[in-house]
Amino acid sequence: MSTPPPAVVWFRNDLRLRDNPALAAAATRGPIIPLFILDDGGGPRALGAASRWWLGRSLAALASELAALGAPLILRRGPCLQVLRDVAAESGARTAYWNRQYDAASIARDTEIKAALTDEGLDCHTYNGSLLHEPWKVKTSAGGPYRVFTPYWRAVRAMSANLAPAAGVLPAVVGAATLRSERLGSWRLHPCQPDWSAGFGDWRPGEAGAMARLDAFLDDGAADYVHGRDRPGAERTSRLSPHLRFGEISPHRVWAAVQSAVARGDAPEPQAEAFLRELGWREFNHHLLFHFPLIQTNGFNPRFADFAWREDTEGLNAWRGGRTGFPIVDAGMRQLWATGWMHNRVRMIAASFLVKDLMVDWRRGEAWFWDTLLDADLANNVCGWQWVAGCGADAAPYFRVFNPVLQGEKFDPSGDYVRRWVPELARLPNACIHQPWRAESDILAAAGVRLGETYPFPIVDHGEARNRALAAYERL
């Protein structure tokens, strides 16, 4: 009996060993060569700086788990097709396995790669490792893709009653002959000029970190999710987003874990449903980007094609730096910069401020989030911004303008979140912490706040900005 030739397992946005369909299929049939390719050339949009940080850590975690199994991760840089060819030639592999990606550029690249490799005698097997359902399997009764979340969710929810991870256990992996691998450190995934990653330390990239997050969330976070998730000061969200982004955990696994928490009585059903619905938004966003690839750069609603966005470099920079003079907005932007993550409620508030109050093109905000968010995901980022801007599928109506003061008072009533991220306002009383410019001068003085010096005046008058935005949107 001779061992079969090894199979290449091409890791991409699925940096996990458990519930990884491509890996599981490959591992069942013989020895494997786990491969990750860094391709800074063609293919999907280049990673942002924060994503590169996460990728470096996540690859290190994956490599160490694989090494322990005796199948060391091979790291290579270069055009994906060429690297796959090389690795197959060096190892004698006759098959390759990978999990699909669903953005247009990845589909184009992977289709080409699959055709070329097949031509050259390599069997390619691809799987769904990142979505609850293949985007083409969710259809309206008319046969087309859904464009509105609620009916989409109804359909997906009904299809998902018995979703389970393909295999929750560690597959029995057999390594093949070791090939040349580049050193992770040589990839320069860690940010430089500037290195702002000092505050990313609370994150634990990798499969084990993802599982720990899920467990911690189901242990206590899910109990009050419906309201708690809207309290940015309370840290009641799952924080699974970067783990899901890099496929360190599968949505199937999260789904199944939530279901069993409900079955055990550990998670009240309405709370669990609210959380599953968030997974549903992720799924819907990927569904939209798959069916309408142009939305990556253009509004889903074509009427926005020549919308009169403002060029406001100064405003954009103030927004990026958390110096807009609106505490809840600035807190969010600073949390983003410091930790690589922003609470979802605050993402909506901050995004609304850029798009509606400053009337800056949503693509500018999307680009900043793409570069600074550890969970930067093309579908979620693009669709989230379009939703706020009003140009997306099932978007917020154009007249829905968030008032940063009211949002702050409603969702951060104790001011905890603002105090944490905008410490120069920490000593203000709750009554004015979300609108320091309205505070009496003696109160400001007592809190050590000097507007225009220690903290900026608001860069716009929200009432006027709102009217300006409404007028512009009206013209559509």
Add this chain to the structure above:
DNA sequence: TGAAATGTTGGGGCG
């Protein structure tokens, strides 16, 4: 997964 403007109602102060 808003907010502001406008409309309606009902209780209490007051002549």
Add this chain to the structure above:
DNA sequence: ACGCCCCAACATTTC
């Protein structure tokens, strides 16, 4: 005792 007014509280509509 009664009606008028005020306005908070809530509801509806409009942007």
